[in-house]
Amino acid sequence: MERQSTNDGAGTPLSATGRAILGLLGSAPRTGYDIKSAVDGSIRFFWAASYGQIYPELKRLESAGLVRVASAEKGGRRRSVYEITAAGRDALQAWLASDAELTTEMRDEGLLRFFFSDLVDREEALANVRAMRAHHEAMVRRLREIEPKSIQARDAGRRFPYLTLMGGIELHEQRAAWCARMEKELS
């Protein structure tokens, strides 16, 4: 087994979510709140993060010297804007260039139910598949909403977020189509 986290020299190894946050700070300085919005508005379909992870992780990244806090104020209001440091950029690049094992996991309770559907009536199996399809179709709609923003970034020279988004749309379209086929199969 290989090490599962990137560790450059000393200090606590960087967790996968830490890398995600660092990556988002790679393109712009952000507050914890901004990071949560960015996660939800772009990488959420393959990588989620809650405030309960983000704020503590930002502190860990800071004490590891990978980000620095530029405590700005907006109005009279406290606001901590984090930006990536040179060391942070190095760590990020090192991760992106490494050949470490990539975790890929899926947890889909809809498929779990589908798998066990021999135990229930056709109607119940059908209801489950319909719910799955509705979910994937909703995902496609949500992803399409962020398409314009992604196109802007692409035209500004950052094409990967756009390509990733298109991949996500395709993925959920394929899953929705599979559900539709299963609905026919069960009818």
Next chain:
Amino acid sequence: MERQSTNDGAGTPLSATGRAILGLLGSAPRTGYDIKSAVDGSIRFFWAASYGQIYPELKRLESAGLVRVASAEKGGRRRSVYEITAAGRDALQAWLASDAELTTEMRDEGLLRFFFSDLVDREEALANVRAMRAHHEAMVRRLREIEPKSIQARDAGRRFPYLTLMGGIELHEQRAAWCARMEKELS
């Protein structure tokens, strides 16, 4: 927000992994070891479980009266075969027929890297996509290996495991195809 777990009357609510285990015991009595094998050999691509979850969960299911242990012996060796009880079957059916929220999550570090690939050279982005494709192709091969077993179950009247498996193969084929297209895009 709705309750996230199925709770029939009193006792500890049943966790998602508990439901997965109960579902597997729905078709045959099994040991903890058998359950691990069954998970790895069928539902793993959308629902994983480790021994560290399985053995404690079996005890919880037992004290909730949803499974019973028929302590069999094979050779001179200790062996705990669990089987589902009538109450367990009720709980399983109730879950399969309920309209509770279905958790669907994905964590894909390859896509995370891809998303951030504007920060690295074309070569590094390409290496990452190739690794992703290799992974999905390996998944397709592994799933195809269990196809015969699945066909047998289908011919014996349990068709959903087969349909689920075909869905998984399609899913990973689609992802591999997307990777191939991205490789072209980057060349």
Next chain:
DNA sequence: ATCTTCATGTAATAAGTTACATGATTAA
């Protein structure tokens, strides 16, 4: 003989969610 599979479990740790608490600013 020795390797693989069968078999059971726990302890430490890591990762992540949910609920809660608090309050300012901005748009309608």
Next chain:
DNA sequence: TTAATCATGTAACTTATTACATGAAGAT
């Protein structure tokens, strides 16, 4: 004036992984 958005954080809890320990049975 009221709702939405911006903003920060923690505590309790749940969930899951990893590493370890142990050993018999069956195959080569």
